[in-house]
Amino acid sequence: MNVLIVFAHPEPKSLNGSINKFIVEYLETSGHQVKVSDLYAMNWKASIDSNDNVAAYQNKVFQPTHDSLEAFKNHTQSEDIVAEQEKIIWADIVIFQFPLWWFSMPAILKGWVDRVYAAGFAYAVGEHSENHWGNRYGEGTLAGKRAMLVVTMGGWESHFSARGVNGPIDDILFPIQHGILFYPGFDVLPPYLIHKTNSIDEERFSQIQAELATRLDQLASQPPIAFRKQNAGQYDIPALTLKAEIAPGKTGFSAHLEDE
Amino acid sequence: MNVLIVFAHPEPKSLNGSINKFIVEYLETSGHQVKVSDLYAMNWKASIDSNDNVAAYQNKVFQPTHDSLEAFKNHTQSEDIVAEQEKIIWADIVIFQFPLWWFSMPAILKGWVDRVYAAGFAYAVGEHSENHWGNRYGEGTLAGKRAMLVVTMGGWESHFSARGVNGPIDDILFPIQHGILFYPGFDVLPPYLIHKTNSIDEERFSQIQAELATRLDQLASQPPIAFRKQNAGQYDIPALTLKAEIAPGKTGFSAHLEDE
Numbered sequence: 001m002n003v004l005i006v007f008a009h010p011e012p013k014s015l016n017g018s019i020n021k022f023i024v025e026y027l028e029t030s031g032h033q034v035k036v037s038d039l040y041a042m043n044w045k046a047s048i049d050s051n052d053n054v055a056a057y058q059n060k061v062f063q064p065t066h067d068s069l070e071a072f073k074n075h076t077q078s079e080d081i082v083a084e085q086e087k088i089i090w091a092d093i094v095i096f097q098f099p100l101w102w103f104s105m106p107a108i109l110k111g112w113v114d115r116v117y118a119a120g121f122a123y124a125v126g127e128h129s130e131n132h133w134g135n136r137y138g139e140g141t142l143a144g145k146r147a148m149l150v151v152t153m154g155g156w157e158s159h160f161s162a163r164g165v166n167g168p169i170d171d172i173l174f175p176i177q178h179g180i181l182f183y184p185g186f187d188v189l190p191p192y193l194i195h196k197t198n199s200i201d202e203e204r205f206s207q208i209q210a211e212l213a214t215r216l217d218q219l220a221s222q223p224p225i226a227f228r229k230q231n232a233g234q235y236d237i238p239a240l241t242l243k244a245e246i247a248p249g250k251t252g253f254s255a256h257l258e259d260e
Numbered sequence: 261m262n263v264l265i266v267f268a269h270p271e272p273k274s275l276n277g278s279i280n281k282f283i284v285e286y287l288e289t290s291g292h293q294v295k296v297s298d299l300y301a302m303n304w305k306a307s308i309d310s311n312d313n314v315a316a317y318q319n320k321v322f323q324p325t326h327d328s329l330e331a332f333k334n335h336t337q338s339e340d341i342v343a344e345q346e347k348i349i350w351a352d353i354v355i356f357q358f359p360l361w362w363f364s365m366p367a368i369l370k371g372w373v374d375r376v377y378a379a380g381f382a383y384a385v386g387e388h389s390e391n392h393w394g395n396r397y398g399e400g401t402l403a404g405k406r407a408m409l410v411v412t413m414g415g416w417e418s419h420f421s422a423r424g425v426n427g428p429i430d431d432i433l434f435p436i437q438h439g440i441l442f443y444p445g446f447d448v449l450p451p452y453l454i455h456k457t458n459s460i461d462e463e464r465f466s467q468i469q470a471e472l473a474t475r476l477d478q479l480a481s482q483p484p485i486a487f488r489k490q491n492a493g494q495y496d497i498p499a500l501t502l503k504a505e506i507a508p509g510k511t512g513f514s515a516h517l518e519d520e
Contacts, residue, residue, distance in 0.1 A: 010309050010310070010322055010324065011322040011323070013321045014322075014323070040307070040309070044307075046306035046307055046367040046368065046371060047270070047300070047304075047366070047367055047368040048270060048367070050270070061273045062270055062271040062274075064270065064271075099324075101308075101374050102373050102377065102440050103436075104364055104370065104435055106308065106370075106374060107306040107307055107367045107368070107371030107373075107374050108306065108367070110364065110365075110366075110367040111367030111368075113362050113367075114362065114366060114367050137425060154325070156499070156500070158499040158500060159500045161501060162511035163501045163502040163511055164499075164500055165397060165490050165495055165501070165502075165516065166439065166500075167435070167512070167513045168511065168512060168513075171434075171512060171513055172435055172439075174427060174431075175362075175363035175427070175435070178427070179363035179426065179427075179432075180362050180363070230425055235425055238416070239418040239419075239424075240416070240418060240419045240424055240425040240426075241418055241423045241424050242423040250423075251422035251423055251428065252428060252514075253427045253428075253431055254512075255423055256425065256427065
């Protein structure tokens with residue numbers, strides 16, 4: 001398979017750097033084709049601006065969505081954006097590897113999403129009618145591909161548990177896994193999480209390698225998170241609220257998971 | 261009062277630009293002192309790296325948290341970071357104004373948080389013992405200050421409702437309001453939200469101005485969101501899980517709100 005790893009950590013000699021090296025070597029040894037977008041090494045530009053459309057002209061009012069769509073349609077996106085979109089299209093699986101900073105991804109990775117996820121590519125795709133509200137949440141350009149998060153965090157597992165002070169990690173990651181990955185069509189595999197990064201000794205690192213190897217062996221076979229598809233009859237359109245008979249009375253992020 | 265507005269939109273002539281202008285003028289007319297960190301106009305550097313410590317030397321392994329703490333303690337932070345920290349210290353209230361991009365803040369604003377929220381300043385503050393786990397979530401450097409989000413989004417209000425496909429907006433914003441604002445000590449006011457940004461006509465914009473004016477008049481008086489304080493006896497330490505007798509059986513983000 002073709003695997004793209006989007007990697008966001010500033011230091012190759014860090015725990016994240018070591019994990020990234022392990023993932024690449026393990027996948028290559030297993031016979032996969034691997035590409036890495038090492039955002040710090042690439043000096044990735046994080047902020048959307050009018051330069052993202054090489055056809056942009058001065059004195060125009062910059063409208064991020066409109067401009068993104070025009071650039072995508074007219075093939076005037078900046079080269080760095082096109083290169084990343086081509087890598088995604090090439091990939092069967094995309095792994096996003098990053099440290100959790102302030103309960104989200106590092107800015108450089110958010111900037112990869114903001115810029116690479118162009119209008120016409122990752123959103124504003126498909127018809128919007130009374131039966132169908134865009135090709136999104138289970139449909140879209142990236143349908144048929146898989147994605148997985150590999151996330152490190154300083155906090156303890158209990159801090160991110162169902163009653164932990166930070167909130168449950170599944171909920172913290174929902175805006176990413178559902179809002180960024182499932183939205184343009186990815187099937188989203190359960191994340192691989194590494195806690196207490198300040199106390200990783202050799203024994204623990206060996207354990208992480210073994211667990212990761214298992215997860216990497218299952219990239220093609222592991223069942224994805226069962227998010228509900230938006231246009232498959234479970235949501236009222238265009239309100240996009242769950243129909244009354246679907247998970248009656250249930251609210252919040254977990255209502256968007258299929259009943260077990 | 262002293263009000264800092266941290267503003268993240270690339271186009272001054274946008275809806276966000278107009279709202280920013282209105283907020284600044286309204287606050288100044290009301291007799292407040294106002295500073296604006298217009299991140300795009302400042303060309304704010306979004307990505308944490310070793311240059312954030314002017315004392316950094318080559319061939320050292322860059323450890324983001326360690327380096328941030330050293331720089332903060334030794335007064336070797338880069339000037340742009342120090343300037344923002346000084347503005348926060350100066351402010352009684354900080355307003356964060358941004359468009360919701362991919363269910364979070366634009367990368368440039370995430371990069372403001374990642375870099376300005378230094379170790380020793382916004383985290384890694386206070387003792388860690390069996391009774392107290394850092395000055396955070398209700399305590400910290402920014403205790404006594406207030407913060408508020410002003411957020412625009414293209415989606416409809418129903419899309420972000422309790423059973424809406426995007427998830428409830430309170431939950432989408434929890435990692436920001438609880439994890440980024442309450443964590444270093446801010447009292448967090450309810451957000452001001454603007455939906456369906458593609459269909460804002462003059463009448464709607466007048467309504468937004470009127471609603472915002474009311475909210476700005478109440479900056480000092482409105483009750484903050486009642487997040488539970490971490491070190492006030494409701495959480496087991498160091499597990500940082502809610503004690504069994506607190507909101508028994510309740511899980512998820514809303515468990516961290518005081519009972520009504």
